[in-house]
Amino acid sequence: MKKNKVYLHSIATTVPETYYTQKFALKYMKKIVADTPYKKIFLNKVYKGTEIRKRHTIIDDYGKKPSEFTFYPKNKTLRPEPTTKQRNDLYAKEALRLGKQAVEKLFNANPGFDKNKITHILTVTCTGFDAPGLDYYIVKDFELNPKMNRYILGFMGCQAAINALKLAEDLCLSNPEARVLIVNVELCSVHLQQIWELDQVIANAIFADGISAALVSSVENDCDGNKFVLHDFTTNIVQGTEEDMAWNIGNTGFGMKLTVNVPRVVKANLASILGELLDKTNRTKDEIKIWAIHPGGKTILTKAEQALDLTSEDLDSSYHIMREYGNMSSATIMFVLEHILRDTTKKGFTFATSFGPGMTIEAALLEKI
Numbered sequence: 001m002k003k004n005k006v007y008l009h010s011i012a013t014t015v016p017e018t019y020y021t022q023k024f025a026l027k028y029m030k031k032i033v034a035d036t037p038y039k040k041i042f043l044n045k046v047y048k049g050t051e052i053r054k055r056h057t058i059i060d061d062y063g064k065k066p067s068e069f070t071f072y073p074k075n076k077t078l079r080p081e082p083t084t085k086q087r088n089d090l091y092a093k094e095a096l097r098l099g100k101q102a103v104e105k106l107f108n109a110n111p112g113f114d115k116n117k118i119t120h121i122l123t124v125t126c127t128g129f130d131a132p133g134l135d136y137y138i139v140k141d142f143e144l145n146p147k148m149n150r151y152i153l154g155f156m157g158c159q160a161a162i163n164a165l166k167l168a169e170d171l172c173l174s175n176p177e178a179r180v181l182i183v184n185v186e187l188c189s190v191h192l193q194q195i196w197e198l199d200q201v202i203a204n205a206i207f208a209d210g211i212s213a214a215l216v217s218s219v220e221n222d223c224d225g226n227k228f229v230l231h232d233f234t235t236n237i238v239q240g241t242e243e244d245m246a247w248n249i250g251n252t253g254f255g256m257k258l259t260v261n262v263p264r265v266v267k268a269n270l271a272s273i274l275g276e277l278l279d280k281t282n283r284t285k286d287e288i289k290i291w292a293i294h295p296g297g298k299t300i301l302t303k304a305e306q307a308l309d310l311t312s313e314d315l316d317s318s319y320h321i322m323r324e325y326g327n328m329s330s331a332t333i334m335f336v337l338e339h340i341l342r343d344t345t346k347k348g349f350t351f352a353t354s355f356g357p358g359m360t361i362e363a364a365l366l367e368k369i
Helices: 022-033 037-049 084-109 134-141 157-174 198-206 262-281 298-308 316-325 331-342
Strands: 007-014 019-021 054-056 120-125 149-154 179-187 209-217 228-237 245-250 253-258 288-293 348-356 360-368
Touching: 007 084, 007 331, 019 022, 022 037, 022 054, 022 198, 037 198, 054 209, 054 316, 084 134, 084 179, 084 209, 084 253, 120 134, 120 157, 134 149, 134 179, 149 157, 157 179, 157 209, 157 228, 157 331, 157 348, 157 360, 179 331, 198 253, 209 331, 228 262, 262 298, 262 348, 262 360, 288 298, 288 316, 288 331, 298 316, 316 331, 331 348, 331 360
Parallel strands: 120 149, 120 179, 288 348
Antiparallel strands: 007 209, 007 228, 019 054, 179 209, 228 360, 245 253, 348 360
């Protein structure tokens, strides 16, 4: 039976005002974690290999004198490291400010949309928590319907934006009057760890802060402009990969586990994930005109190209977001999709995918119209 169409209408993105170039970040990290020539050489290789140009962060201490620090202890070592509570307090403050900024940007970009029709809000994050939180204050401060349904997709990692889109689709299919606001807030930089462990060295080199807001409904004319039709979704838990990617709460913030096996897992499973979606929708790979791969890192994009027989030009939006913003966890794929929406030269079927702890691979078949 043919299902009703559901649309991802509009995406707004925002980032903290402060950013640092990758060259600056490399120089800074050498001072605080690289106490041997070998470590300095290794950091050179890691940071240059990312091909990231800059990353945004809510922490502006790095460009100041220690006496001017507002987050870290007022010394050059940045120690003792801030506690999980101190980090989460900063997250809660900035998540509210930046999340509301993204929602306001979304509403301003769609003046014809009646925000009072929003029936659900989904907030997505894995980098901090607070209650009453962002979902509550968006409803309150934008004077939205206080009877609306609020949900949080928490601690799922980089994959969670696609989970949110799937949930939004389900809500709209079950209720044609539903309008779903999705807000992704990821402030990864608050969890920088000053330890010399390979997983954390890599995480420190690629993760950054980013925020997105999006509207989903089954009413095509809710918003003007380009949009995506949500055709179908699939997911795969890759057995035996629990130790390859993980996100754990510690005494000094959240710690990332990220092994060198992650790109290989992506390469080994991506073609079959695409095949599942194509079979479910009776489409062929040749019909896919746009590719939106989560830019979790340069090697992940390279392995995705190999798995799907693509070129770097096919992934130009993913590479652009990686270079200009780094890995912003769940918000990243929304940045990629927003970049695609703004590209007036592209239309057609779109394959979107992202990867999270487990490992879990989420994928969606969209259509830009």
